Amino acid sequence: MAWNEPGNNNNDPWKNRGGKDQGPPDLDELFKDLGNRFNGLFGGKPSKEGKGPGGIGISIVLVVAFVIWFLSGWYTLREAESGVVLRFGEYTELKEPGLRFNPTFIDKVIPVDIQTVRTIPASGFMLTQDENVVQVEMEVQYRVLDPKNYLFSVPDPTNSLRQATDSALRSVIGNSRMDDILTSGREIVRQSTREELEAIIEPYKLGLAIVDVNFKDARPPEQVKDAFDDAIAAREDEVRYVNEAKAYASEVEPRARGQVNRMVQEATAYKQGKILASQGQVAKFDQLLPEYKAAPEVTRQRLYLETMEQVLSNTSKVLVDTKGNGNMMYLPLDKIMQQQGVLPATGQRPATDYNTGSGQTTQPTQSNRPSRGDRFNDGRN
Known part of the structure; x- marks a missing residue:
């Protein structure tokens, strides 16, 4: 008799395979069995119809799962971080620092540090403009400015910045002379490298900001290091001698100018003195001329005696x-x-008074000088 003929036949091969009921599970029976199991875990009695306490257990499981999902969505962004939100893999927004909620399995938040200053070293042997080889070491400090561009503009922004730094440094060194790189032109090289680097990375939108570029060291190859050390020492001596000469000039020049001013003033005073003395002599002769015209012999004799008095x-x-x-x-x-x-x-x-013969020690002046009549008086009436 076939297993599916009418009657009380229970020979369904899917339900009674191997002497047991091993047919494919019914979905209703599966849910019923799961409900009974969870009901047993929470203290309820199994239900053959899948209702009652078994349905309550499923609800409790769902509530617990929702609570776990809700709690797992909370996260904290530090003060120095900014969160990049991806919803189903697509960028949506930026999150500020603080306590935030992120629906699990829907949104993904990538924290990016935007305040920490990072460092990239750059070094190597490079050829200068005057065809010399120099070893240069430089350090670039940067920080993240735009988290979105930092994550999605290029695959590896740090490596791109490193390559751009090397390119900018070689370009600047190739346009500079070796003496300038080793001595006085270090600041120019540093500033030029920064400007060149910023111009290179601008089209790529790496989301980075250059904080500073430090020129750490520049030295020639070891084979010619001694010769370049001597050249640097000579250049430093030149600078020192120039500074000493300027200091000496600053000290001597004001003194010389003072001496010149003093000599000019002395010469001016001497000139004025001579002019005044000459004018006095002219005035004296102008006053003597009328007396000479009135009595030439007496005036001549008086001048002779005054001259002899001055000589004697x-x-x-x-x-x-x-x-x-x-x-x-x-x-x-x-x-x-x-x-x-x-x-x-x-x-x-000193001149004495010829009239009295007292030998008084007074210097003859215009007021006390004896008159012409007294001067020739020998004391006799």
Whole structure:
């Protein structure tokens, strides 16, 4: 009899294979069995119809799964980070630092540090403009400026920046002389490298900002290092000598200018003195001329006596008596007057008053000078 003929036949090969009920599972029976199992875990009794306490267990499982999913979506972005949100793999927005919610299996958040300053070294042997080989070491400091471009513009922005740095450095070194690179042109090389690097990375939109470029070291190859050290030392000596010469010039020049000004002032004063003295002599002769015209002989005699007075006042004088009885007697007037305290010790005899003969030690002036009549008076009436 066939297994599917009418009657109480229970020979379904899918339900009773091998002597047991091993047919393909029914979905209703499968859910019923799962409900009974979970119901047993939570203290309920199994239900043959899949209702009652078994349905409550499934609901509890779903609630627990939802709670786990909800809690797993919370995350925290640090102060230095910015979150790049991808919804089903597509960029949507940026998240600010703080406590945020991200629906699990829907959105993905990639934190990017946008404040930390990172460093890329660059070094190597390079050819200069004057066809010399120099070993240069440089360090580039950068930070992330745009997280979106940093993640999606190029596959590896750090490697791209490293290659751009090497290219910019070789371009600048190739247009510079070796002496400038090793000595006074280091700052120019550093600034030029930064400008060249920023111009190279701008079209690629790497999302990076150059903070600084540090020129660490530049030296010639070891084979010629001693010669270049001597050249650098000579250049430093040149700079030192120039500075010393400038300092010496700064010290001597003001002193020389002061001396020049003093000499000019002295010459001007001497000139003015001579002019005034000449004018005084002219005025004196202008006053003497009328007297000379009035009495030429008397004026001539007076001028002679005044001249002799001026000459004899600065010389030693001896009085000699030649009218004696064969003996010559002389009197050193200067010594006698010095012993009496009339003349100073210098030996210069001041002019005396010819009228009184008192030997008064007063310098003759225009006011106390004897008149012409008194000057020729020998004391006799």
